[in-house]
Structures are given as C-alpha cells and as structure tokens.
Amino acid sequence: TKTFHIVVLGGDGIGPEVCDQSVRLLQQMQPHLDGVEFHLDPHDVGVGEYQRSGEALPDSAFEACLASDAVLLGAMGLPNVRYPNGKEIAPQLDLRERLQLYGGVRPIQLFHESDTPLKDYGAGDIDFVLVRESTEGLFYGRDAVADLSADEATNQLRISRQASERVCRLSFELARRRGGKKKVSLIDKANVLSTMVYFRHIFDEVAKDFPDVTAEHVYVDAMALFMVRRPHDFDVMVTENMFGDILSDLAAGIVGGMGMAPSGDIGDNAAVFQPSHGSAPDIAGRSLANPIAMHLSTAMMLDWLDHPETKRGAEALKAAVADVLSDPNQRTADMGGKLSTVEITDRISRSL
Amino acid sequence: TKTFHIVVLGGDGIGPEVCDQSVRLLQQMQPHLDGVEFHLDPHDVGVGEYQRSGEALPDSAFEACLASDAVLLGAMGLPNVRYPNGKEIAPQLDLRERLQLYGGVRPIQLFHESDTPLKDYGAGDIDFVLVRESTEGLFYGRDAVADLSADEATNQLRISRQASERVCRLSFELARRRGGKKKVSLIDKANVLSTMVYFRHIFDEVAKDFPDVTAEHVYVDAMALFMVRRPHDFDVMVTENMFGDILSDLAAGIVGGMGMAPSGDIGDNAAVFQPSHGSAPDIAGRSLANPIAMHLSTAMMLDWLDHPETKRGAEALKAAVADVLSDPNQRTADMGGKLSTVEITDRISRSL
Ligand SMILES: CC(C)[C@H](C(=O)O)[C@@H](O)C(=O)O
Ligand SMILES: CC(C)[C@H](C(=O)O)[C@@H](O)C(=O)O
Numbered sequence: 192t193k194t195f196h197i198v199v200l201g202g203d204g205i206g207p208e209v210c211d212q213s214v215r216l217l218q219q220m221q222p223h224l225d226g227v228e229f230h231l232d233p234h235d236v237g238v239g240e241y242q243r244s245g246e247a248l249p250d251s252a253f254e255a256c257l258a259s260d261a262v263l264l265g266a267m268g269l270p271n272v273r274y275p276n277g278k279e280i281a282p283q284l285d286l287r288e289r290l291q292l293y294g295g296v297r298p299i300q301l302f303h304e305s306d307t308p309l310k311d312y313g314a315g316d317i318d319f320v321l322v323r324e325s326t327e328g329l330f331y332g333r334d335a336v337a338d339l340s341a342d343e344a345t346n347q348l349r350i351s352r353q354a355s356e357r358v359c360r361l362s363f364e365l366a367r368r369r370g371g372k373k374k375v376s377l378i379d380k381a382n383v384l385s386t387m388v389y390f391r392h393i394f395d396e397v398a399k400d401f402p403d404v405t406a407e408h409v410y411v412d413a414m415a416l417f418m419v420r421r422p423h424d425f426d427v428m429v430t431e432n433m434f435g436d437i438l439s440d441l442a443a444g445i446v447g448g449m450g451m452a453p454s455g456d457i458g459d460n461a462a463v464f465q466p467s468h469g470s471a472p473d474i475a476g477r478s479l480a481n482p483i484a485m486h487l488s489t490a491m492m493l494d495w496l497d498h499p500e501t502k503r504g505a506e507a508l509k510a511a512v513a514d515v516l517s518d519p520n521q522r523t524a525d526m527g528g529k530l531s532t533v534e535i536t537d538r539i540s541r542s543l
Numbered sequence: 544t545k546t547f548h549i550v551v552l553g554g555d556g557i558g559p560e561v562c563d564q565s566v567r568l569l570q571q572m573q574p575h576l577d578g579v580e581f582h583l584d585p586h587d588v589g590v591g592e593y594q595r596s597g598e599a600l601p602d603s604a605f606e607a608c609l610a611s612d613a614v615l616l617g618a619m620g621l622p623n624v625r626y627p628n629g630k631e632i633a634p635q636l637d638l639r640e641r642l643q644l645y646g647g648v649r650p651i652q653l654f655h656e657s658d659t660p661l662k663d664y665g666a667g668d669i670d671f672v673l674v675r676e677s678t679e680g681l682f683y684g685r686d687a688v689a690d691l692s693a694d695e696a697t698n699q700l701r702i703s704r705q706a707s708e709r710v711c712r713l714s715f716e717l718a719r720r721r722g723g724k725k726k727v728s729l730i731d732k733a734n735v736l737s738t739m740v741y742f743r744h745i746f747d748e749v750a751k752d753f754p755d756v757t758a759e760h761v762y763v764d765a766m767a768l769f770m771v772r773r774p775h776d777f778d779v780m781v782t783e784n785m786f787g788d789i790l791s792d793l794a795a796g797i798v799g800g801m802g803m804a805p806s807g808d809i810g811d812n813a814a815v816f817q818p819s820h821g822s823a824p825d826i827a828g829r830s831l832a833n834p835i836a837m838h839l840s841t842a843m844m845l846d847w848l849d850h851p852e853t854k855r856g857a858e859a860l861k862a863a864v865a866d867v868l869s870d871p872n873q874r875t876a877d878m879g880g881k882l883s884t885v886e887i888t889d890r891i892s893r894s895l
Contacts, residue, residue, distance in 0.1 A: 344737055
C-alpha cells in the first residue's frame with residue numbers, strides 16, 4: 192500500500208467549508224483506489240491563526256507542507272485584517288515562495304453554456320490552462336514597505352533565468368501531456384519592458400527542446416482582449432506572476448467565476464492545490480460557497496500524485512463534477528443556483 | 544475668430560488612412576462651427592520616419608506638438624521593425640512622457656448589442672471611462688536594457704505622489720463632469736504591493752476633495768473579472784500605467800474591439816488624441832481599417848478644446864457615429880461588416 196501524506200489547510204472564511212467537502216469526497220474514494228491510502232494532516236493557518244498565535248503560517252505547518260506529498264488549501268486572508276504595513280495576510284504567497292512553487296497552473300474549462308457570460312460558447316469550447324510564474328516577477332517586490340509621506344514608492348519586477356526556464360519547461364511539458372492543440376502562448380510585454388525581452392528570449396530557448404509543440408508570443412494587453420473574443424484559440428499560456436494574477440481571474444470570469452476555477456501551485460519538491468477564489472467572509476459558515484473549484488483542485492492533486500490509481504480517481508472525480516454541471520439547474524448561489532455547498536457535493540458524491 | 548492649432552500625426556500602417564478620414568470630417572464641420580478655425584499641421588513620425596531620418600519623433604514634430612492646442616494621432620509602430628534593444632518603436636510613449644500626458648482617458652461605450660461578445664448587453668448598457676496613468680508606473684522601467692546572458696533582469700515600478708495626485712484629481716473631475724453614477728473606482732493591488740498601498744493612500748486623500756463623488760477600491764485581478772461579469776457597475780476607473788494598458792484592451796474587447804476604442808492622453812499643457820488600436824500593417828493601404836475609434840478620438844479632442852462651438856461639434860460628431868452604428872449592418876471588416884474605411888466615414892459624414 193502506498194500512503195500519501197496530504198496536508199489540509201482549511202484556512203479562513205469559506206476555506207474550511209469547501210475543504211471539508213473535498214476531504215469527504217477523498218474519503219469516499221479511498222476504498223475504491225487500489226493500494227492507495229491517504230493520510231490527512233490538518234493544520235491551522237491564515238488570519239485566524241495569526242490572530243491566535245501571531246503567525247499566519249506557523250513553522251509546524253510549514254514543515255508539514257514541506258514533508259508532505261501534497262497540500263490541499265481552502266482559502267486564506269480576510270480583507271479587513273492586515274499586517275501593520277497595510278498588506279493582506281496571505282500565507283499562500285509565502286508558501287509559493289518558500290516552497291518554490293513556481294508553476295501556478297490554472298485550468299480553465301467551460302462545463303455548460305449557461306456558465307459563461309460570452310455569446311456562442313458551449314461545454315468544452317473553452318479549454319485552456321494558464322501557467323502563472325509564482326515565485327518572482329512583480330511579486331518579487333512585495334516585501335517593500337511604502338513610506339506614505341515620501342515623494343514616491345517603488346517595487347521591483349524581477350525575472351530570473353532559472354525561474355523562467357523552469358516555468359516555461361513546465362508549460363511545454365503540460366502542452367505535450369494534454370495532447371490537444373499542443374501550443375504554448377507566452378504572454379509578455381516585450382515591446383516595452385526589458386524583463387519581458389529577457390523572458391521571451393528564455394522562452395524561445397526552451398521552445399527549441401519541444402519541436403512538436405507550437406510556440407507563440409502574445410502581448411499581455413492583446414491577450415486580455417483575446418480572452419473575450421477568441422478564447423477557443425488557446426491551449427497553454429505562460430506568463431509573469433502579476434500578469435498571471437490578472438489574466439487568471441479574467442479567465443475564471445469567462446467560465447463562471449472564481450468558484451469554478453481550480454489551481455495547483457507546483458514546485459519540484461512540493462505542490463499546493465487550492466481554489467482560485469478567496470475566503471469570501473460575507474458568506475462564510477452558511478454553506479453558500481461554491482465548492483466546485485475546490486473539488487477540481489482536488490482532482491488536480493490526485494492527477495499530480497502520479498499513481499495509476501490516484502490518476503484514475505482524478506478522472507472519476509472530474510467526470511462526476513462534469514456530470515453534475517451538465518444540468519444547469521445544479522448550481523450554487525454565486526452562479527444563480529439554489530444548491531448549498533453540501534448539497535452540490537452530495538450530487539457529485541452520488542455521481543462518483 | 545479663434546484658431547486652434549492641431550498637429551496631425553498619421554504615423555504608420557493604417558494610421559494615415561484613418562487619420563485622413565477624421566481630418567475630412569473636421570474640415571466638413573469647420574464652416575458650421577461659428578468663429579472657430581482649425582489650423583492643421585501634419586508631421587511625419589513613427590517607424591517610417593525612423594527609417595528615413597533615424598528619428599521616430601523628430602524635434603520639429605515634438606516642438607509642434609508642444610506648441611499646439613491638440614494633437615491628432617493615427618497609429619505608430621510596426622511589429623517587425625524594432626530598436627536594436629529589441630523593443631518596439633513607439634513614439635506615442637515618448638510623447639506621453641515628454642509632454643507629461645498623465646491621464647490616458649479611454650472611454651468605453653457600447654453602441655449596439657451585436658458589437659459585444661457579452662450576453663445581455665445592449666446599446667448604452669456599458670458606459671465607463673478608464674483613466675490610465677501614463678507617465679510612470681511599470682513603464683517607468685522601460686528604459687532598462689536587458690542583458691540576455693545575465694542571470695536576471697529587472698524593471699522598476701515607480702509611483703510618485705505628484706503623478707498620482709494629478710491623475711486621481713483628473714478622474715474625480717471627470718466623474719463629476721459626466722454626472723452619471725459619479726463614482727471613481729481605484730484599481731490597485733494594495734493587498735500585495737507597497738506602491739499600491741501608496742497609490743491608494745493618495746487616492747483616498749484626493750477623494751476627500753470630492754465628497755459628492757463615490758470612491759471605491761477594487762483589486763486589479765477582481766476588476767478583470769468584473770469587466771466580463773458586471774461592467775455596467777462602473778463609471779470612472781483610475782489605475783497604474785501597466786494595469787491600465789491591460790484593462791483598457793479588455794474593455795475595448797467588450798464593446799467591439801480596438802477599432803471602437805478612442806483615447807485621449809491628457810496633460811496640463813498638451814493633449815494627444817488617438818485610437819487605441821495599433822498600426823495593423825497587414826490591412827494597411829486597403830481601406831479596410833475601422834475608423835470609428837479615430838473619429839471618436841476626434842470628438843474627444845473637440846470636447847477637450849473647450850470652446851462652446853467645438854463642444855457642439857463634439858456632440859454632433861458623436862451623435863453621427865452613434866446614428867451610423869445603430870444599424871448593425873454598417874460596420875467594417877474587423878466587426879464582420881462590409882464597409883470600407885471611406886464608406887463608413889461617408890455615412891457618418893452624411894449623418895453629420
Ligand atoms: C490573495 C492574493 C494575494 C492572491 C494573489 O495575488 O496571488 C490571489 O489573487 C491569487 O491569485 O492567488
Ligand atoms: C503600443 C504600446 C507600446 C502601447 C502601450 O503599451 O502603451 C499600446 O498598447 C497602448 O495601449 O497605447
């Protein structure tokens with residue numbers, strides 16, 4: 192029997208509720224996955240923990256993540272509780288940097304035409320993955336503290352060869368594995384920024400190792416427009432941290448919103464899977480949250496664990512979600528539906 | 544008689560064609576604007592000029608812009624001709640910085656339901672203005688040159704008190720003048736970046752001088768999503784240069800594309816009006832380009848000249864454009880229509 196050690200970080204707001212539902216599906220699946228066992232290890236992190244202990248990400252939780260096979264994360268942060276410097280408490284960013292989770296993999300998939308605000312798109316017509324570099328870029332400058340009485344403030348955008356190479360390589364490998372259009376679009380601003388000229392140069396170098404995959408360059412401003420006018424043209428996209436943050440929310444918007452968008456933050460030695468949404472404190476504790484993104488993130492984790500049985504589990508979970516979503520009446524409140532967090536998970540559980 | 548000195552910079556690709564059509568409309572209007580005369584002063588700038596003279600923005604052209612009442616600009620740059628450092632030739636960026644055109648004003652308006660890729664939006668349902676700070680932000684770092692063999696490259700994002708104050712003030716004044724929702728949304732990333740904490744602080748200070756205008760903060764990633772899910776909720780937005788570049792293309796995308804999006808780059812001593820689109824060399828010289836953004840930019844210029852008669856002209860020109868666009872069969876090729884650059888201008892001319 193292979194035991195997978197999975198750290199579970201419910202976090203803040205709706206985080207624990209959606210996380211609980213995914214854990215429930217995992218537990219349901221486990222007896223059916225041959226020779227696989229999940230060892231679930233919950234830890235307290237986030238704003239609640241910061242208020243209790245003064246540490247949003249206690250050492251013990253960090254060490255557990257480091258030693259784990261994968262981390263499932265609900266949501267972290269609360270808009271009204273901040274560090275003294277005015278910035279949000281976002282241990283997910285610390286995790287990305289400290290665990291060097293360089294690939295923010297954000298699959299975007301349309302399950303039903305009623306979920307998209309775009310005309311003329313139906314189930315399966317939108318199906319791409321955005322890979323966000325998650326260890327540097329403009330977020331590299333996030334440790335700066337602004338002096339509000341000064342005449343100016345600055346942040347730095349940093350692009351390194353090492354981080355660019357690994358995130359580009361991950362993206363090409365992903366395109367190859369998906370086996371679809373086999374295309375990677377670099378999203379940059381090489382017409383203006385030297386960092387982007389540099390990033391493009393490295394992307395082009397890596398592309399040479401993948402002659403079977405088409406490589407193209409798209410300016411970030413143009414891509415924002417293409418997302419609403421021809422999202423069907425894309426397969427895998429790779430971009431800088433800040434650009435990826437903006438475009439991945441937009442991408443979620445065209446398939447139903449943040450409640451539909453899973454993510455995996457992938458490194459060479461660790462990986463964290465979490466829905467793209469935040470902690471939504473306004474609806475927390477009332478079973479109103481949409482758990483789909485969390486369940487799809489869990490499926491990504493199962494796939495990533497890379498065992499034939501967990502991969503089979505991933506496929507089964509994704510199929511159950513798709514099955515439930517094929518009926519547009521099965522939706523939570525964020526999507527105009529009537530089902531609770533638990534109820535929609537019940538349906539997925541039955542379909543599993 | 545009041546004479547307005549208007550510098551006309553056709554530029555590259557489709558720039559001259561669309562510019563010519565706007566000049567034609569200006570000339571048609573002039574006899575009907577009482578006591579107003581336009582003195583049009585064309586100059587060569589852009590890639591063509593760079594290839595001829597080695598200067599994309601010759602001193603004589605710059606001096607003329609500086610001395611003018613307003614500048615009309617077609618489009619500049621050609622994707623395949625670059626400076627030796629790999630960056631695009633974009634004298635419009637030099638103009639913004641050298642003339643301190645801090646307010647990149649980009650009105651977004653839906654003229655007909657068939658123009659938007661979004662479901663359930665009709666004429667008038669989308670009507671907001673995005674103000675892009677255009678002298679600093681991440682573009683401040685654009686003079687850096689990347690060493691492609693180095694281990695990393697960096698750019699700087701700079702936000703100054705002075706530039707933030709003036710662009711926020713312009714935005715609040717605009718909201719007041721529009722007299723609609725009277726709301727200004729600051730688009731920032733204050734949860735992560737110290738420059739944005741700083742920008743927000745100054746925005747809040749300026750907001751105090753406009754108690755009749757609602758001020759709100761929206762994170763840039765959330766705004767990208769809101770643009771496709773509730774664009775009707777916004778009135779005036781103000782943001783950093785790079786964020787504004789990305790979001791304004793997206794905004795153009797939800798009302799028909801770059802060919803529909805006018806802009807004005809406004810400073811205290813000069814202003815440049817130009818369509819948001821680029822030079823589109825692939826369709827240049829064939830009367831295929833959509834001149835609507837150019838004509839709407841010309842209307843913005845007339846309004847900005849701030850003379851009762853030019854303001855009347857601005858209204859008349861906008862009304863003529865709206866009249867032509869109220870028939871979805873009157874469109875250029877970029878929007879699936881059959882009219883040429885000249886033909887659609889003919890219709891506007893007749894409606895004027
Ligand atoms: C909460 C925030 C700090 C975070 C980010 O900007 O990375 C979020 O938007 C995300 O995309 O994961
Ligand atoms: C052509 C390019 C340099 C320019 C910019 O990035 O500002 C354009 O995208 C714009 O929005 O005016």
